[in-house]
Amino acid sequence: MGQKVAGTCYIKVDGEQLVISGGVEAPLTKVKRETIVKGYFKEEDRTPFLKVDAVKTPGFPMNKLGNGTNMTVTAEFKDGSSYVLSGAYLVEDVNVTGDDAKVSLNFEGISGDWQ
Template sequence: MGQRAAGTCYVKVDGVQLTVNGNCEAPLSDVKRESMVPGYFKEEDLVPYLKVAAVFTPDFPIKKLVSGTDMTITCEFKNGKVYVLTGAYLVDEPSGKGEDGTVDLQFDGIKGVWQ
């Protein structure tokens, strides 16, 4: 029996659902480890984030996304895993692309949790 591992993601920003094309990315860990010598490593905290390729629909919530500084982002992956990012805000320079009708968004936040 096959198991679904990928496909369309569902993303909500403070309860408002975005239309996405399936491209969602979230970190699996909240730290980055690097070996110093065998058996010893250093650890660095990572900023929790969620990257989303959203469809630039006529009702796209531009103002909400651009002005939000304490949003809750929920991303449901097709494999059943859910990533919740709290204290979220937009980073980088999101822009609407007329050619393919999408907007690449990156949200950074205070805490990211897999459920």
């Protein structure tokens, strides 16, 4: 029996749903490991994040996104899981393209949890 594991995702910022045009990226783990020598590794905390390509629709929350420093961003995946990023803010340049109205959003935050 087949199982749905990918497809349409939903993104909400402080409860307001965005229209997205592409994939959503979230970290699977909270740490990053690196081998020092075989059998020994170091472990560092990862900054929680969410990356998404949104569409600049009428009413797009530009001010909320641009000025927000303590947002809650929720990504709902087609397999039924969700990733909730708390204390979120945008990082890197945020630009909109005129030919397809795409806005690449890179959120980082204080805490990211899978549910």
